[in-house]
Amino acid sequence: MGTYAITGSASGMGAQAARQLTACGHRVIGVDLRDADIIADLSEPAGRRSAAAEVLAAAGGVLDGAVLAAGLGPGSGTDRNRLIAQVNFLGVVEPLLAWRPALAAANRAKVVVIASNSTTTVPMVPRRTINALLAHDPDKAVRSLRLLGRHGSALMYAASKIAVSRWVRRHAVTPLWAGAGIRLNALAPGAILTPLLEAQLAEPMEGRAVRRFPIPVGGFGVADQLADWITFMLSDSADFLCGSVIFVDVGTDAFFRTDDWPNGVPARALPRYLWRFARGTPKA
Ligand code: NAD
Numbered sequence: 001m002g003t004y005a006i007t008g009s010a011s012g013m014g015a016q017a018a019r020q021l022t023a024c025g026h027r028v029i030g031v032d033l034r035d036a037d038i039i040a041d042l043s044e045p046a047g048r049r050s051a052a053a054e055v056l057a058a059a060g061g062v063l064d065g066a067v068l069a070a071g072l073g074p075g076s077g078t079d080r081n082r083l084i085a086q087v088n089f090l091g092v093v094e095p096l097l098a099w100r101p102a103l104a105a106a107n108r109a110k111v112v113v114i115a116s117n118s119t120t121t122v123p124m125v126p127r128r129t130i131n132a133l134l135a136h137d138p139d140k141a142v143r144s145l146r147l148l149g150r151h152g153s154a155l156m157y158a159a160s161k162i163a164v165s166r167w168v169r170r171h172a173v174t175p176l177w178a179g180a181g182i183r184l185n186a187l188a189p190g191a192i193l194t195p196l197l198e199a200q201l202a203e204p205m206e207g208r209a210v211r212r213f214p215i216p217v218g219g220f221g222v223a224d225q226l227a228d229w230i231t232f233m234l235s236d237s238a239d240f241l242c243g244s245v246i247f248v249d250v251g252t253d254a255f256f257r258t259d260d261w262p263n264g265v266p267a268r269a270l271p272r273y274l275w276r277f278a279r280g281t282p283k284a
Pocket of ligand 1 (some may be wrong): 007009010011012013014031032033034040041042043044068069070071073078087114115116117187189190191192193194195196197223258
């Protein structure tokens, strides 16, 4: 039986994944603002540091896996964009970087980062916002959207999820992660009826947009359905999965981006492709 860290363990998908893992006999170390083994505010540098350190201490330096589910959706409220940047990006990557040696110590650990299908279905997400997040600069990310006022929060949300997905794919294949046997993947859900989505539905404009969003099979998902995917991605059956972003959204990504990918290697990407091909897989 394994030991798993779960952020956002008090609600929604994180809570349901924690219940499923515990029911299977695993040990879960939950991190959240409330109702968790470790109470920490991932929007603050000190909270991220204490969450990281307390998980390592509780796990005895060996983690079989981690689920990064803590997150905020788009919405109104003071400084929403900053909170989204801090929790959805820094609150994922800073704990993960601190936990990497403990994950490596488990030999074939699995990490599931909860992204979103807003990564591919929200138009016009500014590249500079994504790049500022990837540079760990939330102030610059917030500044990049300042002219949009409260309407910028949907773009900040999508940017935070694109940034974590890109971070996952960049790191997953490196010697420090893949080379240490760690399978780092992301899950990109569609609309799942949790408190996060309920809050969006309660906002007049945001709620209208969510209700009108095309969902080919129809309907919202429930946390249990996504927890099944999370526990699968943490299991031995997922040993062959690395660097993937798995869309579980009953068709919205396929609807909007039918032929966009998979799409081979375009000419502009050929130099990088050939360079990587010639270099081969980097060794630890
Ligand atoms: P949720 O609101 O039920 O759970 C999110 C949890 O994160 C809560 O327990 C909350 O307390 C915690 N959290 C928020 N801010 C925190 C902070 N500063 N420090 C520590 N913990 C904090 O939402 P959910 O829908 O289960 O969301 C889980 C993840 O899935 C999020 O990253 C979300 O962006 C993503 N997601 C949700 C949907 C959806 O439709 N619900 C769709 C795609 C992706």
